[in-house]
Amino acid sequence: MGKVTRLTHEGHTYAVSVDIQDGQVTLKVDKDGVSLPPTDARVQTLDPWLLIQLDGRSYRCLAARDKEGVWVSVEGRSSYLKFKSAAGREDHAPVTSATDVRAPMTGTVIKIVVEPGAVVAKGNLVAAMEAMKMEYRLEAQMEGKVARVLCKPGDMVDVGALLVELAPLSSA
């Protein structure tokens, strides 16, 4: 087995190795620790594509790496796979908890409708954001009490930024 690349995607971990010899490749995958049957394929380049031939069909693929992972496009479908770091530190898989109200995209906070201490029901409007001139409602994912408000109207925030933190009512 060749060098193993560890990737994560939609909550699954893939340990992938590709043995390549004269354009003939064998793919071995461990998905979440379970070995899948190996796959044989043929690989060629047809600039700008990487052509991967599987079961008599040819797939046009393109991949580009950044620091944290690799974007792959196969026949018009693209997705991002994150490298799982060697130190065992998990990738930035969203440890989303229902107590968190996070920014769903990079944009500007336009309003916060709750204050610390306020009680919200599941589905209540908590804040609103704007990106690319469209407005988005951010709702509470659970019933609870507002523990902290970490932004104010006008703030530019990154995707995933924690905007408002809720606490379960029982602990309040």
Add this chain to the structure above:
Amino acid sequence: MLVANRGEIAVRIMRTLRALHLTSVAVYSDADVAAPHVLAADRALRIGPAPARESYLKIDAVLAAARESGAEAVHPGYGFLAENPAFAQACEDAGLVFLGPTARAMSALGDKARARSQASALGVPTIPGHDAGTDPADVARAARSLQLPLLLKAAAGGGGKGMRKIDQWSDLEEAIEAAQRESLSAFGDARLVVESCLHPVRHVEVQVLGDGKGLAVALGERECSLQRRHQKIIEETPSVAVSPALREAMCDAACRAAASVDYRGLGTVEFLVDTEGHFYFLELNARLQVEHPVTEWVTGLDLVALQIAVGEGQPIPAEARDVVMRGASIEARLYAENPLAGFLPTSGRALEVIWPHHPGVRIDSGIARGQDVGVYYDPLLAKIIAWGDTREMARTRLVSALRDTAVVGLTTNQAFLIDLLESEIFKSGQTFTHTVDEWVGPWKAQRPPLYEDPAFLIAAVLSGTATGESRNAQSAVSPDGTGDPYNPWRRQDAWRV
């Protein structure tokens, strides 16, 4: 000519300017210093910082750029200042030819509220509803006089901005507030219109061209029913739902509406069409529409060139007066957005951008490799538009073009477009304005898991190796092992295609 816009539409307008041997001037914000529209122009002038309100929406800054560049005409594209009568007036006052309707026609028809009453007066059917003004209490009262569900719309503009659907009365106040804020931000005007929500309906629009002297011609229809967040994603012409008789009636109504205000230039008269073939006037969009290329494919006309000709005071040319439609055309809009997460806009850097070069396929793109897609502007990246003798041929060409397109480095709606075009719903033409909302849930659930696609993992792993560095990979050893010494992909020098 100065193009007061950015992105794909600015690039597309400049293509026509180049073909007509006219000098093009781009304007740009700090976020667009090396954007494709800047590179497509003969000259480019900075007009301000990244936020649109301080640059592309700033009339003074755009006019100053026009003066400095010596431009004689201004093309506003769509969005931004395209339907702002104050901008059209300011251009006219500055002695610039504004490539759009006159400020007067725009005020009369670009405004949803006034357009409603104008259309009724002409005997064109309109949707039950009210012009509700700016006071939130008045808007709420007007809304409560109608049946649910209903729609709130920005009186001042289109494009789905400021539009809110109300399904339950408890959402009303919050929705009015949000619609007004969005409308104020996009158009600088908080007036709202409330209308009943017809269901099920198709969105069908008619392309018109007016000479400014009372003559208007229709250039066929476009069906744009497939929408999410009230914004179109797939458009086509002709519409499967429009019979020759209905086409004639709609084109006639559209021409009457445009001629009644001495409409000059390109306009689009939008209608809703119900399942019984009744049509209702929605609005007149006083601009070049995003989806104009499908009309260009079937008519063979260059709509931007027609806009320029009419703007110069020329009569409507014969080929536009006696237009012959041929075949069918479908457009897909590639957006930086995530269909798995409510179609929220995404941002990122385009690490690779590959377009297909297929027969019958046109690409109108505003994105290039290495460009950052930010949060300041519309998330439209490009339009892929296919033509065929038949609708089915246009459809299969479009799907194949999308499969041979790669924009990697950010999440887009590309796979969603492919699957929607391949769905039975689309193949059979059962397209309504609610179709996408209903279809997206099952689509999410049916996506195959990643490990079933070995190509995905092979490409991911090989991307770190010489074999996988496919782009600019001419120097890589050909993995096919055939050793063809004449294979141009294997040359080691700077030879380029």
